[in-house]
Amino acid sequence: MDYQISPKSQNFNIPNPHNFLIAENGDLFLDIVQQTLGELINYHQEYGKTATILMAEPDPxxxxxTFWAGIMANCSLILANPNWSIGEWEQVFNRIGQTDLQFGKIPKIANIDHVNNPVNMRxxxxxxxxxxxxxxGTSGTIKFxxxxxxxxxxxxxxxxxxFDQSQINSFCILxxxxxxxxxxxVRSLITGGQLVIWSGKNLENRDYPQLDISDFFISLVPTQLHRLLHHPQTANWLSKFTTVLLGGSPPWLxxxxQARRHQIRLSPTYGMTETASGVVTLKPDDFLAGNNSSGRVLPHAKVMIVDPQGQPVKSPEIGLIKIQANSLSWGHDTQINQPRLTQLITDDLGYFDECGYLTLVGRQGDKIITGGENVFPVEVEAAILATGMVADVCVVGIGDRHWGEVVTAVYVPHDPPVSIQILANSLGDRLSRYKHPKNWIAVDTLPRNDRGKINRQLVIQQIQN
Structure with a gap:
């Protein structure tokens, strides 16, 4: 790559993080930073280079x-999920090659030499x-x-x-x-705020910390919010946050x-890993006033709606979402020898209204064409979930000689389940007739990742096998 990266201390005034972390053993944070930083400095002195570090550490x-020490030592950091399967780890090692140092829960895989060995290694x-x-995303293929x-x-x-906040206090369960x-x-560290690390399972069990959360942000994915709202006590607790950010996958109406009825200060967001989180966000006051969009564009970004050729379209015409942002990644791990990304045309479809609010429609790649009509799964899923008759649902298109594709609802039934006829009739006039599923398939679970995103290709494979 043709760029140089300076240590962050040369560009930012970072506060001392000694007391900002509220977590089990959080008081050890600075000690671990100093110990790890010493190891990384010694590595640099011994080998004449900064370390490339693979991190799969389950302890937050x-x-x-370790992450903060790596930033201060200007290391290259590769973040990993300690709960990946062996097959997923094989994908990772094939993509990233060998690393200098490793921290955390990393398996030893036959035929892949990834043992710490800084001498004569690729x-x-x-x-x-x-x-x-x-x-x-929804593809199931890991990339960085x-x-x-x-x-x-x-x-x-x-x-x-x-959000016009001098300090960002974050309550993290993701x-x-x-x-x-x-x-x-990052938000809490660079603004001098506090960071709470808590378990999502604890919240579902109504185990809350003894803490004033009135000036804290919490981030959730829709499936988490759905589960938490089942308990009135937890819903009341969520309503005390200054902002409940909601992202990862589209919420349903x-x-x-339901969140609005509980007066939860919800803030739906739109962003992705490539943009370092949200570039469009709805403020809570707008949400409570009845706005169901993804909000307005944040100051560090520019978002446009374009046609398939990348040309701007007039509002409120639907098109592909194009992003320019200071937070845009340099590219993916397989693109390191290419010029840095300056813009990103996504696969997401949406439109801006006359007030500058962005509404998402769905993903171009997920579109189902049935009998010549376009159907977006997100809309159909939202209508099915709104009936309250299923626990979870994924809508996909299955090839058909007559229709081209048929709309198929793969769902997790409630216990006790209702009949398919009742389910189908419950949609009524919620959707145009051509959007109604022709097939209904009940399953025990749907393949969602830890951010709530569903793997549609895996669902199709699951019902075709």
Whole structure:
């Protein structure tokens, strides 16, 4: 790559993180940072290079301390999920090659030599200061967005400006190796706020910390919010946050209405790993007033709606979402020898209204064409979930000689289940007739990842086998 990355201390005034972390063993954070930083400095002195580090640390305090030490030592950091399967780890090692140092829960895989051995090894080809964050979206194929400390802080500063907060206090229950969890750490650290690390399972069991959360942000995915709202006590607790950020996958209308009934200060967001989290966000006051969009564009970004040729379309025409942002990643791990990304035309479809609010329609790649009509699964899924008759649902298109594709609802029934006829009739006039599923298939579970995203290709394979 043709860029140089400077240590963050040369560009940012970072507060001392000694007391900002509220977590089990959080008081050990700074000690672990100093110990790890010493190891990384010794590595540099012994081998004459900064280390490329693979991180799959399940303990959140150790993870964050190692990450922060790596940033200060200008290392290249590769973030990983400690719970990946062997097959997923094989994907990862085939993509990133060998690394200098490893921290955390990393399996030993036959025929892949990835043991710490800094001498005469083929290094991962990532420049000093790179931060590789895993993403896979709905495809199920693991890849990494290549960020830097500068792109992450650009996102955090844009967030701070948009919400007009001097300090960002974050209550984190999302995985730290994903951008959604990691950015909560970055926002709180660089603004001098506090960061609480808590377990999502604890919240579902109505185990809350003894803490004033009135000036805290919490980030959730729709499936988490759906589960938490089942308990009135938890819904009341959520309503005390200054902002409940909601992202990762599209929410459905009934979920938004349920949150509004509980007076939860919800803030739906639109962003992705490649943009270092949200670039469009709805403010809570707008949400409580009845706005169901994804909100307005944050200060560090520019978002346009374009046609398939990349040309702008007039509002409120639907088109592909194009993003330019200071937080945009340099590219993916397989693109490191190509010029840095300056813009990103996504697969997402949406439109801006006359007030500058963005509404998402669906993904171009998920579109079902049935009898010549376009159907977007997100809309159909939202209508089915709004009936309250299923626990979960995924809508896909299955090839058909007559229709081209048929709309198929793969769903997890409630216990006790209702009949398919009742389910089909419940849609009524919620959808145009051509959008109604022709097939209904009940399953025990749907393949969602830890951010709530569903793998549609896996669903299709599941019902065709």
């Amino acid at each position: 305090v150790i993870f964050l301390a 290094r991962s080809p990532f420049p000093d200061g790179s931060i590789l964050i895993p993403t896979g 967005a290549v960020h830097t400390w500068e792109t992450l802080t650009a996102s955090a500063i844009g967030f701070q400006q948009y 995985p730290l190796f994903h951008v959604s969890g990691l950015m909560q750490f 009934e979920l938004l209405n």
